[in-house]
Amino acid sequence: MDLTWSESEEAFRAEAREWLAAHVPAEPLPSGDTREGFARHLEWERELYAAGWAVVSWPKEYGGRDASLWEWLIFEEEYYRAGAPQRVTQNGIFLLAPTLFEFGTTEQRDTLLPRMAAAQDLWCQGWSEPGAGSDLAGIRSRAERDDEAGGWRLTGQKTWTTRGAFCTHLFGLFRTDPAAQRHRGLTYFLVPLDTPGVTVRGFERLDGDEGFAEVFFDDAFVPDSAVLGAVNQGWQVAMATTGSERGLTLRSPGRFLRAADRLVELAAAHPEAATDPLVDQVTAVWMQAQAYQLFTLAQVTDLVEGRSPGARSSLNKLYWSELDIRLHEAALELLGPQGQTDNPWSRGFLFSLAGPIYAGTNEIQRNIVAERVLGLPRK
Known part of the structure; x- marks a missing residue:
């Protein structure tokens, strides 16, 4: 695997970074799970679309940039690095769209994908x-x-x-x-x-x-x-959607790379709490985020070369869902009593606890890995 980016990929990164720096809202938007916050997030989604950043890896006729999967990963890194808002269109563009590209008719793709990219259909x-x-x-x-x-x-x-x-x-x-x-x-x-x-x-x-x-x-x-x-x-079609939900598209490594960097920054801001065991914990989480990126790069290599991840997407889901919990546990340890108040880290921790449940419980994912990846007997 070649871990260096090409000149064109670095140019793509620079363009994305420049646009995001100029357009990401200066203040965090309200939660996208509230009616007011959802409406504000839609404004952001439509600004992304108008500038051609909503679905960079899609064909241009559907609102994309014809970017490669590598460039999509780069955009995701820059998106989270810039602290850009949560994507409230994610169920469409990250879960349904890959399934439409694989199973949809030409009429379905031509009708549904442009409106999905433009945040007209949600x-x-x-x-x-x-x-x-x-x-x-x-x-x-x-x-x-x-x-x-x-x-x-x-x-x-x-x-x-x-x-x-x-x-x-x-x-x-x-x-x-x-x-x-x-x-x-x-x-x-x-x-x-x-x-x-x-x-x-x-x-x-x-x-x-x-x-x-x-x-x-x-x-x-x-x-x-x-x-x-x-x-x-429908089961075959649904498994394509769940593969996207558990694997690459829903939880790209950019999300966890930025969160791990924020955790390191938090440790630096709270030296009184950064005991040796806790510093080791923060270091381990940072390394695990890097490892997830390397695993993802290997997975993208397979996709580019025509090899589907199949049941191995369950490995992604197990890894990112448990990494998210460890990351937020370390943050709450650093914050001490402040970690029990309502703040971004405590809210993130509460949401991380749902990770082993949504997209298929981790118990089910371990069974899938055991039977379909490792070939172990069911009984």
Whole structure:
């Protein structure tokens, strides 16, 4: 692996750094999980799009720059280095879009991707249900064929839908063949949330943020064009989306490189708390962030050379989710009693605790690694 950047890549970095330095908001935006904060973040997303920075690795006809995956990694590093706002369009551009590029029809890509890049259509994820969280194959929401109308009628409920209260569209799995085995008979649908028969009910989290939602489907009709991939083959399509969620696109190394640097800065600002064991802990976390970057570079090499990560994306998810917790634990140790107050580090710590749960629990990820990466027996 060549760890040096080319002249053109360094020029790309310089351009991105210059633009971000001139345009990143001087003050942090309100939380993107509040109605006010989400609206402010959308303004930022649209500024990114207007300047061609929203989806740098996408083709130009969809709003991108035709940048390479290497250049996308560079942009992510610079984005986090500049302290730029959280991407509230992430479910669309980081999760659904790669799946559309792989499974979507030309019409679906031409219709959906430009509006997604421009933050005109805002996507939430419809996986979890009241009886199916980590066990995604246990979903009960169903889609029944309506031949006369030329489409499907959706019935059921999705929950824990991140930012669903503010979004315009949902992607998710519905059971189209109830007689099939658990992982079969599922179909992947793309649903406008203003469809008659769809009800979105937002609810607050314990921290007061209001972006979560439950989504109810009561005989909601969608046309055949709302199906992504083949009917009854939704599990395969969904695994492509979860691969993006667990792997490279949702949690790029730039996020953790910057957080680790901030942790080092925090240790320097609190010398009275920086005992030898805690300095060792901070050093270890910084090294682990560097290791995650090297692992990602190897993964991008595989992708560029045509090798899909497949089940190995579960290794990413295990690593970044547990790194995030260790990083924030070290920060709270440095802060001492101040770490128990409401501040960016304490909020980050609370969010990090969800990391081993969302995108598939780490217990499930360890099973996937054991069976599908290491080839160990199931029993």
